Amino acid sequence: MKMAKKEQPQEDESYFVAIKSPLEVRKQLLESSKNSIHCLQNYQRILLIRQKKQKEIADMKESVKELIYLNKKLNEKLPKYKVELMQEPKEEKLEVKNLKAKKSVKQAKTPAREKTELEKLEDSLSSIENKLQNLNK
Amino acid sequence: MNDKNVPVFVKINDYKDILDIVDVMKQKLKETKVSLERIKSLKQEEDQEIIDWEKNIAEITKRLSYIDAAFFENE
Numbered sequence: 001m002k003m004a005k006k007e008q009p010q011e012d013e014s015y016f017v018a019i020k021s022p023l024e025v026r027k028q029l030l031e032s033s034k035n036s037i038h039c040l041q042n043y044q045r046i047l048l049i050r051q052k053k054q055k056e057i058a059d060m061k062e063s064v065k066e067l068i069y070l071n072k073k074l075n076e077k078l079p080k081y082k083v084e085l086m087q088e089p090k091e092e093k094l095e096v097k098n099l100k101a102k103k104s105v106k107q108a109k110t111p112a113r114e115k116t117e118l119e120k121l122e123d124s125l126s127s128i129e130n131k132l133q134n135l136n137k
Numbered sequence: 138m139n140d141k142n143v144p145v146f147v148k149i150n151d152y153k154d155i156l157d158i159v160d161v162m163k164q165k166l167k168e169t170k171v172s173l174e175r176i177k178s179l180k181q182e183e184d185q186e187i188i189d190w191e192k193n194i195a196e197i198t199k200r201l202s203y204i205d206a207a208f209f210e211n212e
Contacts, residue, residue: 017208025207032200035193042190046183053179060172063165070162077155079145 019025115123147155 019207020210021207025204028200028203028207032197032204035197035200038193039190039197042186042193046186046190049179049183049186053176053183056172056176056179060169060176063169063172067162067165067169070158070165074155074158074162077147077151077158079147
């Protein structure tokens with residue numbers, strides 16, 4: 001008995017797309033590979049620059065810390081004076097009142113959290129500004 | 138003369154110390170300025186790298202569009 005042969009579809013049936021300017025496409029591909037490598041080079045250089053910058057910033061931080069220390073030392077060497085003596089008595093009374101009020105507010109507050117470095121700096125600044133204001137009075 | 142602006146007198150030992158401290162502070166300030174200049178120049182270098190990066194990305198986008206068009210213009 002003869003079996004009817006089924007027609008097998010061609011397995012290597014392929015389609016082709018025409019590229020009108022293959023040389024130009026190849027060139028563009030290579031150029032874009034070049035650009036990609038340039039991007040990676042940029043990235044590596046930026047990493048290096050940032051490392052250098054961080055080192056410089058750390059050095060600068062150290063120098064500024066030393067300057068703050070020296071400034072403090074200089075302040076200690078200068079003759080002392082009492083700012084309170086230069087203020088008018090009325091202000092003193094007011095301050096005492098304010099302090100009492102502040103104390104009662106503080107007692108009501110929840111336990112204070114640890115101050116951040118920025119907050120500490122902010123406090124030092126305001127204390128210096130107060131001193132300056134007292135000097136200018 | 139303002140009360141607060143009366144002259145003050147500094148002990149001679151303290152005076153020498155003050156001069157020394159001021160000298161060290163001047164030196165430290167010089168170093169800080171140099172550091173700051175280096176940081177500024179590094180920042181400029183970094184900015185330039187980022188500009189170049191942007192240019193490279195733009196170039197890749199342009200070339201990819203060309204390739205895309207070359208492959209799919211037949212559709």
